[in-house]
């Protein structure tokens with residue numbers, strides 16, 4: 001598995017998050033997931049986001065990149081609405097550009 005941060009191939013398995021295999025890079029010591037994410041993982045990320053964890057915290061909990069969370073939030077407006085209802089929260093203005 002190639003490191004998505006530095007491109008090194010010297011990586012090793014590093015446990016699992018939401019059932020997704022995680023990898024750690026021996027060169028830059030950062031962790032990453034395989035490029036393919038499951039729908040369930042995306043849903044978990046959006047739930048954390050809706051619970052007010054914020055993009056960067058959600059990213060670190062789920063083990064995905066900040067950009068990935070941002071993209072999922074942008075791409076999943078319908079799913080977000082649905083999850084909001086499931087969580088019983090009122091829709092509110094969210095600033096997806098916050099750091």
Ligand SMILES: [Zn+2]
Nearest residue numbers: 003006025028
């Ligand atoms: Zn690396």
